[in-house]
Amino acid sequence: MITQSTAREPVPLEADGPPFYLPVGNEVEVFEAAWRRGLPLMLKGPTGCGKTRLVEHMASRLGRPLFTVSCHEDMTASDLLGRFLLSGGDTTWVDGPLTQAARVGGICYLDEVVEARPDAVVAIHSLADHRRELNLERLGGTTIQAAPGFQLVVSYNPGYQSVLKDMKPSTRQRMVAVELGFPTADREREILERETDLRGRPADELIRLGQAVRRLDHPGLREVASTRTLVAAALLVTEGLSFTDAATAAVAGPLSDDPELRNGLIAMIRAFDPGNDPAAEGTSGHAGHQAAQKTTRTTNWIQERA
Amino acid sequence: MxxxxxxxxxxxxxxxxxxxxxxxxxxxxxxxxxxxxxxxxxxxxxxxxxxxxxxxxxxxxxxxxxxxxxxxxxxxxxxxxxxxxxxxxxxxxxxxxxxxxxxxxxxxxxxxxxxxxxxxxxxxxxxxxxxxxxxxxxxxxxxxxxxxxxxxxxxxxSPGADGETPSDSELAKAIRAATEPEQDDEDDGERSGMLEKLSSPLRSPLGSVFQRMMGARRSSGGEGLSGSGVSVVEQHTGRAPSTARQTAQALPPSVVRAGGQLTRGAIYPEWDAGSSAYRPRWCTVGHFDPPSSDDPSVPPSGVDPRLIRELSRVGLTWRPHDAEPLGDELDLTALVDYRVAVAAGTSGEPRIYRAERRTAQELGVLVLLDATGSTSEQHEGHAIFEEQRDLAHGITTALDQLGARVATYAFYSRGRGNVRYLRCKTFEERWGVTAQRRLFALRPTGFTRLGAAIRHGTHLLDTQAGSQHRLLIVVGDGVPYDDGYEGRYAVEDTRRAIDEARSSAVGCVGLSTRRTPGSSEIWDREAHRVTATTAELAADARVLLGTALGRAGRGRAVHHVRSAS
Known part of the structure; x- marks a missing residue:
């Protein structure tokens, strides 16, 4: 016997408003317009610039359930559409996230879509064009018409060199593209404050550090210091770590394993450490002063290890 | 203190x-x-x-x-x-x-x-x-x-400061000086301008300290030679390395002074056939960008589907496949699907195994374009260089579309202290408009110190390709000639460099667009083709490249450690 069931509950809507997202450009307007018109969206941007946060924010703002799929190279079309499972002597059909989203009119978000094999991505074609329907051949050729409110959103990082590297042109041209970059220093500062409550000199210097690292054109650096890593560093500072320790753990460590490059990054971080700047104590806020005191107490574990 | x-x-x-x-x-x-x-x-x-x-x-x-x-x-x-x-x-x-x-x-x-x-x-x-x-x-x-x-x-x-290029007479002096004994550089910044320009590798006491330091801590900044697993071998040894394999590896990536400009690069020995010994630390290869030109036209990137098809069968390696009719392991998803099908009353073919099939491409290719002055000659109204450049462009485009790791460089030389690698595309870069524009901005100039260029190509493939199969494709007229580098000496050094590449498991082939007398001295018949277009190349690309990989594979340990990438 064949039964249908829904395996997963959609992500519940936020009770207290959408997750915080500060636009860097017109991406919110484009997203909303595309959603109203049922156009699939392609988000391009470097790691940690806020692609996923934007999708969460918009899903909540538009009041649609969100189905997120992290794509990987072993993902098959069945993982998106659904499959039969054996239960006892019976077989049970279980919807995949794409099918669920189409049924309930949710937003289906395929994160890092270039990581998926092309044959899996082709499954979204019929949903992504004017037909807005899904053909489930395995379910006896059932066709599901996407419910109102359904939207397909994919994201990828154009900087990555994966073996597949790119989506098929036939997939790409079904999409509306939004290109995201890192926010300007002012906006990034605002994001840092909203996300972490870190203020004053340490926050300023973290932003500056991020800007400086993004100016680097170094072959060993595959990524730059993203907004996400800066937020992580700020969170560590608010937990009482010194500026250098926090930024080393959250920024330098994740960026590179190369010991030489790490040492260079740590030297950069020290240059930005407000605690290393006794002259500035008088002019800085209390946060800078605190950090200065902490740094003198904390021995640098990186140095000891090296 | x-x-x-x-x-x-x-x-x-x-x-x-x-x-x-x-x-x-x-x-x-x-x-x-x-x-x-x-x-x-x-x-x-x-x-x-x-x-x-x-x-x-x-x-x-x-x-x-x-x-x-x-x-x-x-x-x-x-x-x-x-x-x-x-x-x-x-x-x-x-x-x-x-x-x-x-x-x-x-x-x-x-x-x-x-x-x-x-x-x-x-x-x-x-x-x-x-x-x-x-x-x-x-x-x-x-x-x-x-x-x-x-x-x-x-x-x-400082010649590097303002993007100034030295004049021809300065270059001539520099070439002459490069073969003379080294000067001791006393003051790094304020030597006379000419000494600055002609000095080959840094040889001052300070310089060598610095260089050892740079070598030992691997690369940083500029053109990347990072991820290198090459052990640092003492550079100042007077003895020639004993084996070709050792030669190809005895090169820490470092900062070098090529033609008076500081850049990333490496210093290589050269084979002296007359005395059957290497001349240690003889040639300096440095990385540069092609001069930017106002608007080099980039032709539309049409690719030869036939070339892509042929290239897709080169450098394959094993990959597990799902839902195979035969195999060593069960594919559980396929097995469940099959059981479902049986339960639903339609039993299909039991393709329920996982099996390894030779379908995954593991290929890293460095396309090395001869951008030397000799290629600027006209032949029936076509500049040989342009034909070669278009061939290199076609090969790079095809490999890039296939998803192979591919890098494209051009080279020329002005004496042993100034062998220049001009970057069009590194392994990491995308073959986008910027990279293609760099290729089309190239103008042929200088001479052909082919041995050093091949050694550096081998080194880049060894350290950066990160693939199981590595291939160096030299597109050029195949006539090595430079200051103090001609005739028998040049041919023997180039052949030696090709042998070194093969013993480092790097396949090496030469492509020319015209038949030139010199190329047969350097390349044997198996490893060289005269192909004016990518269509001609497609006809036997698989045989040519497959043979080159096969020859390179021989004598190499089976176990291959994949470098990080």
Missing amino acids: TLHPGSNPSLAELELLASAIAGRGVTLEPGRHGVYTDGAVIYVGADVTAGAEQCRHAVVAQAVLIAAGSLDSSRMRRLSRSRPGSARRYLGLEVARACQEMDEALPGAFQAAVHPYAARVGVTGSPDESLLRAVGRTPLEEPPAWFGDLRPVAMLR
Whole structure:
């Protein structure tokens, strides 16, 4: 016997408003317009610039359930559409996230879509064009018409060199593209404050550090210091770590394993450490002063290890 | 105690900071005294404690000057003629100006340190205004000592500073000088301009300390040779390495001075057939970008589907496949699907196994284009170079579309101290318009020191390709010729370099667009083709490249450690 069931509950809507997202450009307007018109969206941007946060924010703002799929190279079309499972002597059909989203009119978000094999991505074609329907051949050729409110959103990082590297042109041209970059220093500062409550000199210097690292054109650096890593560093500072320790753990460590490059990054971080700047104590806020005191107490574990 | 900066790792660590602020690759080198820059290198004097905060501030100040475009040659010329003190005043005003402009990317501590001076002298609006005030008669405070120095004469002598290319007569001198015994470089910044340009590898006592340091800590900044698993072998050994394999590896990636300009690169030995021995540390290969041209037209990237099809079968390796009719392991998903099908009453073919099939491509290719003067000849109205360039373009495009790891460089040489690798596409870059424009901006020039070029290609494949199968495709007319590099000597060295490549498991083939007499001396029949177009190449690409990979594979340990990528 064949039964249908829904395996997963959609992500519940936020009770207290959408997750915080500060636009860097017109991406919110484009997203909303595309959603109203049922156009699939392609988000391009470097790691940690806020692609996923934007999708969460918009899903909540538009009041649609969100189905997120992290794509990987072993993902098959069945993982998106659904499959039969054996239960006892019976077989049970279980919807995949794409099918669920189409049924309930949710937003289906395929994160890092270039990581998926092309044959899996082709499954979204019929949903992504004017037909807005899904053909489930395995379910006896059932066709599901996407419910109102359904939207397909994919994201990828154009900087990555994966073996597949790119989506098929036939997939790409079904999409509306939004290109995201890192926010300007002012906006990034605002994001840092909203996300972490870190203020004053340490926050300023973290932003500056991020800007400086993004100016680097170094072959060993595959990524730059993203907004996400800066937020992580700020969170560590608010937990009482010194500026250098926090930024080393959250920024330098994740960026590179190369010991030489790490040492260079740590030297950069020290240059930005407000605690290393006794002259500035008088002019800085209390946060800078605190950090200065902490740094003198904390021995640098990186140095000891090296 | 003042540490000697050459022996102090903190100087090297500051390089990344300086590069970030300058917005391009900057090297730090020990100098005699004071902190100053020539536009590409920041010299930190022996009298400056490398770890100290003042040293860091001074390095940042110099990097700021580079970023702000304060150092262009016309202003430097003006300052070099002005009364003493003008240069330092200009330095102070420019640091203050740039500090305000680059506010968002500079350490707060540095800004706080500059601020009092900037407030006293007032911030200018442009480099020209700074210059006028610096050379003017109105009294103006000099910046604090920690700002470092500005040496307009050193700036003007640095060939790398302003993108100046040396004239032909200078090059001729440099080539002659490159074969003469090395001079001892006493002062890094203020040698005479000509000595600067002709020096081949850094040989000064300071230089060799620096170079060992650079070599031992692998690459940083500029053209990347990172991820190298090459062990650092003592460079100054007088003996020739005993085996070809050793030769190809005895090259730590480092900073070299090629044709007077500091850049990433490496130094290679050369095979002297006359004495059956290597000449150690003989050729310097440096990385450069092709000169930017205003609007090199990039043709539409049409690809030859036949070439893609043929290339897709080169360099394959095993990959597990799902839902196979035969195999060693069960594919559980396929098994469940099959059971479902049986339960639903429609039993299909039981394709329920996982099996390894030889379908995955593991191929890294370096396309090396001969951009030397001899290829500029016309043949029936077509420049040979353009044919070769289009062939290299077609091959790169096809490989890129296939998803193979591919890098494309052009090369030419002007003497053994100046073998130039011109970057079109590195392994990491995308084959986008920028990269293709670099290829089409190339103009043939210089000579052909093919052996060194092949050795460097092998080295890049060895350290950066990260694939199981590696292939070096040389597109050129195949006639090695350079200063002190001709006839039997050049042919034997090139053949030796090809053998070294093969023993490093790098397949090596030559492609020419015209039949030239010299190529058969270098390439054997199996490894060389005359193909005017990609269509002709497609006809036997699989045989040619497959054979080359097969020959390279022989004699190599089966186990291959994949390098990080």
